[in-house]
Amino acid sequence: MFNLRFYPLLLALAAVTPALAQKPAKLTYTQDDPKRIYEAVEQPAVPKGGPAAYAEYLQSHQKYPTAALQAKQEGTVQVSFVVERNGTVDEVKVVQPVAPLLDAEAIRVIKAAPKWTPAHNHGQTVRQHVTVPVSFVLAPGSGEAVEIPAAGSPAPGRPLPPGAVAAAPGTSSVVGTAANGAAIIRPEKSAQPVGGNAAFFSWIAANQKYPDLARKRHIQAKVPVEFTVQPDGSLTDVRVIQKHGSGLDEEAVRLIKAAPKWEPATYQGKPIKQKMTLPVIFQL
Numbered sequence: 530m531f532n533l534r535f536y537p538l539l540l541a542l543a544a545v546t547p548a549l550a551q552k553p554a555k556l557t558y559t560q561d562d563p564k565r566i567y568e569a570v571e572q573p574a575v576p577k578g579g580p581a582a583y584a585e586y587l588q589s590h591q592k593y594p595t596a597a598l599q600a601k602q603e604g605t606v607q608v609s610f611v612v613e614r615n616g617t618v619d620e621v622k623v624v625q626p627v628a629p630l631l632d633a634e635a636i637r638v639i640k641a642a643p644k645w646t647p648a649h650n651h652g653q654t655v656r657q658h659v660t661v662p663v664s665f666v667l668a669p670g671s672g673e674a675v676e677i678p679a680a681g682s683p684a685p686g687r688p689l690p691p692g693a694v695a696a697a698p699g700t701s702s703v704v705g706t707a708a709n710g711a712a713i714i715r716p717e718k719s720a721q722p723v724g725g726n727a728a729f730f731s732w733i734a735a736n737q738k739y740p741d742l743a744r745k746r747h748i749q750a751k752v753p754v755e756f757t758v759q760p761d762g763s764l765t766d767v768r769v770i771q772k773h774g775s776g777l778d779e780e781a782v783r784l785i786k787a788a789p790k791w792e793p794a795t796y797q798g799k800p801i802k803q804k805m806t807l808p809v810i811f812q813l
Contacts, residue, residue, distance in 0.1 A: 577643050752773055755767070
């Protein structure tokens, strides 16, 4: 009778015990498709060194196309690309173009940039679509102002070129009159290096002497230099617009002064002088 009385209870305990002994189920995720490109993830891809360092890299390694400078082209190019699971960038393309030369340079500098830390989603490394703005900003006076000496300026009573305005004392205007009374106009043909832009920048690269102090400090920079292309093609009035120190400014000035002559700007078929601004790139 004893065994019969407790037999149902023993059966009940036997049925409950396995359930109590089970471990809590773990939350698992299905394996993500390795080819899938994500727009939003738990941990987005980030540039090595952080966004600020990446922005500095883009700015310091940007090579403003000479023709774009002369054409006064500037703006922000939106570039999209895919950060792969190994941190490299792929499928680089312009989604908001500005000008062909600037678009091409934006793509170049993005492709040449250091690797990224890839994105992570559900604990897995994944591919992510990223869009980055690359800005091109002209320095004041880049390829704009051409000053006609007083002897060649318009005769008294003759109107200045369209849009001309008198400049305030001590200043000048892109199209107008300088403080000394000389006319400032836009050239019919801008000054350009003999042999073209590629030949000029190749000469700069071949003749550049990287300052020892800058090399020791591992300093890289883009030094903007303003100069005047004279009617005979010589380069004068060379000065650095934004100084970087460590010998880079002096070397940038030396290079421009020693550079081969340019083809001068022309107005009404005659050579005239033109102010230009170009960056001298220092890269280790």
